[in-house]
Amino acid sequence: MVRVRFAPSPTGYLHIGGARTALFNYLFARKNNGKFILRIEDTDFERSNKEYEEVIMRDLRWLGLEWDEGPDIGGPYKPYRQSERLDLYKEYANKLIQEGKAYYCYCTEEELEVQRKLQLKEKKPPIYDRRCLNLTDKKRQEYINEGRKPSVRFLVPYKELEITDLIHGKLSIDTKIISDPIILKSNGVPTYNFGVVIDDHFMEITHVIRGDEHLDNTYRQVLIYESLDWQIPFYAHIPMILAPDRSKLSKRHGATSVEELKKLGFINKAVINYIALLGWSPKDNTEIMFLDQIVSKFDLSGVLDHPAVYDIEKMKYFNHYYIANILSDSEILENLNQLLAISNLGYNLDDDLKLKVIKLEKNRVYLLTDFFELFDIIEKDPEIKEDVLNELKSIDRNVFEVIINSLNDFEYYDDMEKIKGYLKDVSKGNDIKVGQLYKSIRLLLTGKSEGPELPKIIYLLGKEKTIKRINVVKQFV
C-alpha cells in the first residue's frame, strides 16, 4: 500500500511551491490507490503558529487536496502533529546514544557559531569537529555543573553513500563532508532531519515526495534509517519552482501564496491545473485538465528534474479559460460569492444580477475580480471628475438631446438585442456615427471612455438607473 505525506511546518501561508508538493503527493496517492497523509511539523515553537496550520489546511481543501489522515481528522497513526510526538523522538535518540550511534554535545550555540565562522574564514567547509564525542567524565561533569543542557548529535559513519531517487536516478556522496547533525535540540525537541525519519517510519510512509531543496538532507536521513535498521522509503525529489529572476520564490515576487491567489480572483481548478504543469506534463501533452484527469494521467516518470519558473501570466490564462469555457455559470457564481465573502467589498447585488453579469462577461474575464468592474458600474454612480466633465462638455448639444430623448422613449431594457438594434436606429435616424453615440453614452453612464460593451451596461442598469444617471450628469453640463 502506497502511503505518502505532505508535511508542512505552520510558519507561514501555503505557497505555490508547497501547494505543488502537496499536489504531487496527492496525485501519486490517488493514482496508486494509496493514502495521502497530512502531518504538521511544528517543532520550531518560536515560528510555528496554530493559525497558519488552519490556513494551510483550509487552502489545501480549497484546492481540493483532501487528506486521508491528519491532525484534524485523525487516523491510525495519530497524532499527526510533531509537537504531540515528543516522547517518541526522545526514545529513539536515547536508543542511538546507547548504541554509540549518537552522542551528547555540550557546545553552546555561540561556541558553534564562532567555530563555523572560523572554518568559513579559512575557506574550509563548516563541519563540527566532534569535540564532544569523547568527553572525559571530568569534563562532562564540568559542563553539567555549569548548567549546560546537551543536545544530541548523530554520529555520521564515513562511507560512500549511494541513494536512488525516482526522479534523479542514482545519487551519491562521500559522507565525510557531512557534519554530525543535531537530532535532538537541548530542549528535547527533535530537529527536522530526525523527526522526519521517525515519523515517516512509524507512519509507514512508502514514498517521500518533496522539493529538491531536501536532496542533501536525504543523505543524513538515510544514514539515520540505516543506523536504526529501518527500511528506507523511496524518494522522489521534485524540481523547485523559481521566481522569474530565477532566484528562490519568495514574498517579494508578488502573489506566491494560495491565500493571495484566491483574493486576486483565481479559481482553484485553474491553480491546480497550472501548478500540475510545473515540472510535469502528461504523455499526451494535454494542458487543460481537472484534478481527477490529472490523477489518471499522472506518472512520476513524467516529472522533470530541472526547476521551473513561476509565470503568473500563464496561470491567468488558465483561469480565463476555465471561466470562459469550462465552468458553468452557477459554478462561477459560487466561486465569486466565496471571493466576495472574504474580500468584504460590500456589493449589494443579488445572485440574479450577478448571474447576468457572469453570462455577459465570462468570455472576456481573466480573474474573478474582473467581474467587479461591472459590479462597480452597476452600483456606483459615475464620478464626475474634471477630465470627465471636459469630455462631457465636448459632446454636441444635439447629440446630448438625442440620447436623452431616445433613452426615455425606449422600453425594452431587458432585451440586449433590442438595445443594440435601437442604438443603431438612433444612430442612423439622427445621422450620428455609431462610435460617437456609444462613446458619449458610455461617458454619461460610467464616467469612463473604456469598458464593457455599452448595450451590456444599459441592459444591466435598466431604464430607471440609466435615466437617473443621465439626468444627474445633465446638471453638470
Add this chain to the structure above:
RNA sequence: GGCCCUGUCGUCUAGUGGACUAGGACACCGGCCCUUCAAGCCGGAGACACGGGUUCGAAUCCCGUCAGGGUCACCA
C-alpha cells in the same frame, strides 16, 4: 568556498540516436472582427548554453567549460 542537482523559444514544455525544416501552450508582434478595451479567429517572429568526442548519423550518449539553482543551523 566544499558538496549536490540542473541547462530546448522570454516562460511552461514535447523530444529518450535517423520520423526535427526541433512540435504545442502562455506572453509578444501583425491582421480580421468591431462602439472603446478586451475576448475570439487567422498569421508571424522566437530555442537545443559553449567546446570537444562517440557514431554513417546527436537536442538525445560521454568528457570538459561556462551558467543557474540548492545545501552546508539547537529552521524546516
